[in-house]
Amino acid sequence: MSNYLYIIxxxxxxxxxxxxxxxxxxKYFKTSAGFIGTLSLLTSTVLxxxxxxxYFFIDGKVDGVYQKIEAIKFxxxxxxxxxxxxxxxxxxxxxxMMILVVSFVSLMVHLFSLGYMKGExxxxxxxxxxxxxxxxxxxxxxxxNIFQLYIFWELVGVSSxxxxxxxxxxxxxxxxxxxxxxxxxxxxLGFLIGILILGFYGGTxxxxxxxxxxxxxxxxxxxxxxxxxxxxxxxxxxxxVLIFIGGAGKSAMFPLHIWLPxxxxxxxxxxxLIHAATMVVxxxxxxxxxxxxxxxxxxxxxxxMYIGAFSALLAxxxxxxxxxxxxxxxxxxxxxxxxxxxxxxxxxxxVENNLGFTASMFHLFTHAFFKSLLFLGAGAVIHMVHSNxxxxxxxxxxxxxxxxxxxLIACLAIAGIPPFAGFFSKEEILLAAYHADKMIYGVAxxxxxxxxxxxxxxxxxxFWNAPVQTESHDNAHHHHHSEGTMTMKLPLIxxxxxxxxxxxxxxxxxxxxxxxxxxxxxxxxxxIAPVLLAIxxxxxxxxxxxxxxxxxxRIASSMGGFYTAAKGKFYVDKVYLFVTKKIVFNLIGxxxxxxxxxxxxxxxxxxxxxxxxxxxxxxxIQSGRVQNYALYFFGGVAGLSLIFIYWWK
Amino acid sequence: xxxxxxxxxxxxxxxxxxxIGMYGLFTRRNLITILMSIELILNSVxxxxxxxxxxxYPAKLDGVFFAIFIITIAAAEAAVAxxxxxxxxxxxxxxxxxxxxxxKF
Numbered sequence: 001m002s003n004y005l006y007i008i009x010x011x012x013x014x015x016x017x018x019x020x021x022x023x024x025x026x027k028y029f030k031t032s033a034g035f036i037g038t039l040s041l042l043t044s045t046v047l048x049x050x051x052x053x054x055y056f057f058i059d060g061k062v063d064g065v066y067q068k069i070e071a072i073k074f075x076x077x078x079x080x081x082x083x084x085x086x087x088x089x090x091x092x093x094x095x096x097m098m099i100l101v102v103s104f105v106s107l108m109v110h111l112f113s114l115g116y117m118k119g120e121x122x123x124x125x126x127x128x129x130x131x132x133x134x135x136x137x138x139x140x141x142x143x144x145n146i147f148q149l150y151i152f153w154e155l156v157g158v159s160s161x162x163x164x165x166x167x168x169x170x171x172x173x174x175x176x177x178x179x180x181x182x183x184x185x186x187x188x189l190g191f192l193i194g195i196l197i198l199g200f201y202g203g204t205x206x207x208x209x210x211x212x213x214x215x216x217x218x219x220x221x222x223x224x225x226x227x228x229x230x231x232x233x234x235x236x237x238x239x240x241v242l243i244f245i246g247g248a249g250k251s252a253m254f255p256l257h258i259w260l261p262x263x264x265x266x267x268x269x270x271x272x273l274i275h276a277a278t279m280v281v282x283x284x285x286x287x288x289x290x291x292x293x294x295x296x297x298x299x300x301x302x303x304x305m306y307i308g309a310f311s312a313l314l315a316x317x318x319x320x321x322x323x324x325x326x327x328x329x330x331x332x333x334x335x336x337x338x339x340x341x342x343x344x345x346x347x348x349x350x351v352e353n354n355l356g357f358t359a360s361m362f363h364l365f366t367h368a369f370f371k372s373l374l375f376l377g378a379g380a381v382i383h384m385v386h387s388n389x390x391x392x393x394x395x396x397x398x399x400x401x402x403x404x405x406x407x408l409i410a411c412l413a414i415a416g417i418p419p420f421a422g423f424f425s426k427e428e429i430l431l432a433a434y435h436a437d438k439m440i441y442g443v444a445x446x447x448x449x450x451x452x453x454x455x456x457x458x459x460x461x462x463f464w465n466a467p468v469q470t471e472s473h474d475n476a477h478h479h480h481h482s483e484g485t486m487t488m489k490l491p492l493i494x495x496x497x498x499x500x501x502x503x504x505x506x507x508x509x510x511x512x513x514x515x516x517x518x519x520x521x522x523x524x525x526x527x528i529a530p531v532l533l534a535i536x537x538x539x540x541x542x543x544x545x546x547x548x549x550x551x552x553x554r555i556a557s558s559m560g561g562f563y564t565a566a567k568g569k570f571y572v573d574k575v576y577l578f579v580t581k582k583i584v585f586n587l588i589g590x591x592x593x594x595x596x597x598x599x600x601x602x603x604x605x606x607x608x609x610x611x612x613x614x615x616x617x618x619x620x621i622q623s624g625r626v627q628n629y630a631l632y633f634f635g636g637v638a639g640l641s642l643i644f645i646y647w648w649k
Numbered sequence: 650x651x652x653x654x655x656x657x658x659x660x661x662x663x664x665x666x667x668x669i670g671m672y673g674l675f676t677r678r679n680l681i682t683i684l685m686s687i688e689l690i691l692n693s694v695x696x697x698x699x700x701x702x703x704x705x706y707p708a709k710l711d712g713v714f715f716a717i718f719i720i721t722i723a724a725a726e727a728a729v730a731x732x733x734x735x736x737x738x739x740x741x742x743x744x745x746x747x748x749x750x751x752x753k754f
Contacts, residue, residue, distance in 0.1 A: 624753030626746055627675055627683075634671070 004071035007051055007089055010044045010099055011138035017041075018131040025124025033124035034117075037131055038110040044138075045103040048096075055096045056510055065516050068092040068208060070144055085205055088144035093511040094288055094361055098141035098281075101368045105276050106134040108491040112376050113269045115488035116383055126166060130273070133159040137278040141285060146195050147205045149289070153191070153250070153282065157184050160279050164266040176262035183259040187249020191286075194242030197235055198293075201225035211292045236293075240300035244287060244307075251283025252334045253341060254311040258573050260334055264326040264388075268379030271326060275333040276372035281364050284340045291344065291357060291513060305345025309443045312338025314570065316450040320457065321567040324388045325378050328458050329371075332414065335447060336367050342444070343429040346436035347513070354513040356436070359428035362507040366421035369502050370413040373495040377407040380488055381462055390461045397463040404463050406492040411459045413499045415452035415534045418527070424503035427527055434526070448530050452537030460545035659700040666693035680734045680744040684727065691723050 017040040025033050061067070073088035110130060117126055136155035143149035158181075165177030195205070201224050202210045213221040214236070228235040245256075252260035260280070264271055274280060287294060287304060294301050312335045319331035340360045347356025380403045385393055397404040413420035416427070426448060433441040508518045544555075565571065621632070666689055673686030695716045702712025738744050 619754040622754045624750035626749070630674060 004051065004054070004069060004089070004091055006047055007071055007091065007099075007142070010047045010051070010103065011135055011142060013040045013044050014131040014135035014138065018128050018135060021124050021128035021131065025128055026122075029124050031123070033127045034110070034114045037127035038107070038114065040131070041103065041107045041110050041134065044134075045107045048099045048103045051091070052096050052100045055091060056093075066093050066510075070208075073144060076148075083199070083204065085147045086145045087148050089142045090144040090207070091142075094285070095141050097361065097365060097511060098285060099138055101365055102134065102137050102141065102278060105368050105372045106130070106137075106273060106278070108372060108376065108495055109269045109273045112272070112379065112488055112491045113267070115485035116269055116379055117267060118485075122166070126163075126267070129159060129162045129166070130270075133163060133273060133278060137282070140282060144207060145205050146199070146207050146210065149207070149286070150188075150191065150195060153246070153286075154188065156250070156279055156282060157181060157188070160184075160263070160274055163270040163274070164263045166266055166270065170265065172262075173265040176259075176265040180259035180263050183256055184249045187256050188246050190242040190249075191246020194239045194244075194246065197239035197242065198225075201228065201235060201239075207289060211290070214293050215296055233299075236297055237300050240290070240294055240297055241303055243290065244300065244304055247283030247286040248307060248341075249283070250286075251280050251337045251341065252311075253283070253307050253338065254314055255572060257311060257315070257334050258576055261327050261330045264324070264330055268326065268375060268382055271330070272372045272375030272379065275330065275375060276368045280333060280337050281340070281368070284337060284344070284360065284364055287341070287344050288357065288361060291347070294344070295347065295354070295513075301345050301347075303345075305342045305437070305440060308338045308341025308343075308345055309440050310338070311335070312342065312447045313443050313450075316447045316454065318567075318570065319454040320450060323390045325381070325390055325393075325458060325462065326375075326388055328454060329374055329378060332374075332451065332455065333371060335451060336363070336371065336414070339426070339429055339444065339447075340364055340367070342440055343432055346433050346440060355428065355508075356432035357513045358508045358511055358518075359425060359432050361511050363422075363425035363429055365505075365507070366413070366425045366499075366502045369495055369498040370410040370420075370422055373406055373410040373492065373499050374414070376488075376492055376495065377403050377410060380492065381407075383488075390458070393462045393465075395463070395465060402489050402492060406496045407459060407463065409496050409499050411455045413503075414455050415538060416448055416530055417452075417534055417538075418531065419500075419503065421499050421501070421503040423527075423531070425507075427530065428507075430530055431526060445530060445533060449533035449537045452534040453541050456538045456541035457545050460541055464546045656700060656704045659696065663693040663696040663700070666690075666696065678745050678747055680730075680737065680746055683746065684730050684734070687730075688723060688727070691719060695719055 017037050021029060021033050021037065029036060055066075055069075069091040071089040071091055073086055075084045076087045077085040079085075110127070113126070113130070117123055120126060133156070136152050136159055140149055140152035140156060143152060161177050161181040164180050165173050167173045198210060198214070199205045202213050202221050204210055204213070213219050214225065216222060225236045225239070226234050230238055247253075249256045263274060266274070294304065315331040315334035315338060319328050319335065322328045322331060340363050343356045343360035343363065345356070347354045347360070380400065381393065381396060382388055384396070384400060387393070409420060413422040416423045418424075430441065430444055430448070433444050512518055568574070670686045670689030670693065673689065674683055677683050677686065698712040698716045698719070702709065706712070734744050737749055741748050743749075
């Protein structure tokens with residue numbers, strides 16, 4: 001095995017940047033913070049590329065199978081001779097792919113932010129947080145130990161909290177950051193319990209060992225965890241489902257998706273980072289990392305599949321009705337993550353060599369490029385229009401040609417039009433679904449058509465349609481702005497190239513569940529249906545939104561209740577509010593507050609007032625008169641003498 | 650000659666001296682007088698030491714040594730006490746023990 005020690009630099013560099021900018025940024029690097037952050041991440045990206053090249057092309061393969069390599073490993077906390085929390089770096093196909101994606105997308109975001117966040121009061125702090133975020137995510141994907149993974153998992157949560165609430169003077173941003181943190185934290189409780197269950201029965205927290213023990217049907221651990229049961233369901237299923245709940249929280253799967261649209265309150269490049277490469281794919285990565293265990297437990301995998309498919313469909317429907325462009329993108333993310341999830345879910349009973357697993361990772365890979373491109377493009381649009389609402393836009397293609405082109409490519413990619421990136425990965429997912437479960441395939445196909453529709457609804461509303469002619473947004477207004485600096489355009493251009501080219505990577509040659517490279521074959525006849533549906537979606541969107549007309553509103557009113565429900569996000573937020581405000585607050589919160597105020601505080605106050613009362617009774621003894629003290633002293637001596645003479649024989 | 654005075658008489662004298670000292674200690678307000686009362690108490694103890702030594706262990710000298718030791722200590726104690734009294738007078742313009750009662754609850 002050759003040396004992979006330099007990988008430690010990939011994720012320690014952002015940490016160093018975070019410390020440097022976080023501690024001294026506001027004083028010494030007020031303007032240069034962006035360059036420092038970008039430069040450090042550029043180094044990380046180059047090192048990731050080197051690692052990927054070295055792993056995939058030089059020495060990762062032994063006898064035609066990609067090996068798992070533990071570059072670094074040391075014991076961090078030793079509980080007992082058997083159980084310890086180790087820290088380490090694992091190198092296998094998915095982790096190498098992930099560090100490449102994370103560092104690359106993060107680099108693009110860093111670069112874009114140079115222009116987008118210019119002149120911000122807390123510019124250095126912003127870059128410090130970005131570095132922290134990147135560090136956490138890189139650490140997460142490289143973890144060898146499930147507890148180490150959990151630590152980085154929480155770090156991701158904290159840094160997303162910091163970034164979503166970056167505009168902390170805005171009440172809505174503060175609320176959104178709290179919501180994101182609480183919802184994901186709540187889900188992480190499930191994750192933690194899942195870890196404890198697997199760790200308890202598996203007897204280890206090391207991911208590799210855990211997988212090895214729990215997947216061999218003869219091992220004592222496997223027998224232990226499958227025979228133990230709770231509420232009639234085996235502990236293995238419980239553990240996996242609970243871990244999936246953690247993953248669903250981070251990946252915004254129904255019903256824990258409510259934080260994602262609100263997370264749009266953060267600066268737009270941050271949304272690109274959260275949605276494309278870091279936070280939301282953490283859940284997918286988690287399931288993929290533990291996939292060998294999931295694949296032997298069919299019921300847990302079915303939950304992953306149904307939740308994923310349902311989230312994909314639900315988010316796509318909601319996305320069709322939203323008017324805030326970032327919210328549309330947020331729901332599209334949720335939908336695409338749903339794709340990745342159910343691709344993992346169908347993988348087990350799927351065809352040759354777990355096609356779904358490869359497809360899911362492939363989609364994660366391509367999605368990172370076109371989704372960050374979409375968000376950065378939206379950022380450029382918002383930067384120019386100073387509004388998130390679609391109705392404030394229109395006809396922008398003349399003013400921002402580069403963004404227009406980039407956005408178009410990204411929309412084509414996400415819609416699954418060949419030969420752009422999304423087509424290939426989505427095709428593989430559909431194929432896997434087709435072989436596994438026809439119903440899921442149908443849902444996926446319908447979602448694909450919807451995706452094409454809402455993405456192009458967005459595209460036409462922003463860049464075509466009638467230019468807005470209002471007092472506040474007259475066209476002269478646009479002339480004052482150029483499209484943005486070169487640092488904003490460059491990432492768009494690079495990502496456009498990636499979105500065009502990423503699909504041609506023969507992904508199954510690199511990433512499969514078993515590590516054995518396989519040939520993926522594309523069936524032309526199979527692709528006809530999805531592509532046709534996507535084109536249909538685009539055509540409908542074009543008809544409705546290319547030019548200003550009143551058809552959309554008429555359709556909306558004819559749909560009646562369904563449209564309102566979709567626009568209101570199917571009232572999931574309302575349900576949560578109802579549950580928390582009416583039920584949790586009244587039935588649990590208030591009694592708990594009453595107990596705290598009256599019983600807990602009351603006990604303490606009682607002890608304090610008792611002490612005060614007794615001391616006020618006896619404080620007269622301390623009179624300040626020397627002779628009184630002498631009298632007490634003699635009294636005491638006399639008393640002791642009496643005791644010693646008469647009682648203490 | 651020696652045996653004409655019994656031990657009890659001497660103990661009676663020392664007890665009387667002790668309680669006279671106690672009485673002075675608790676009733677006088679002048680610090681100098683209080684100091685004098687303390688000296689009386691010390692001396693009553695001295696008498697006890699010497700008397701017990703003489704009557705019970707005539708061959709030994711331990712009690713006498715103790716008495717001498719207490720006299721020495723008493724001298725030092727008097728010096729310290731008078732220093733305190735002088736300081737008190739400087740700060741309070743009085744050596745009445747009732748006037749120095751600030752250190753209370």
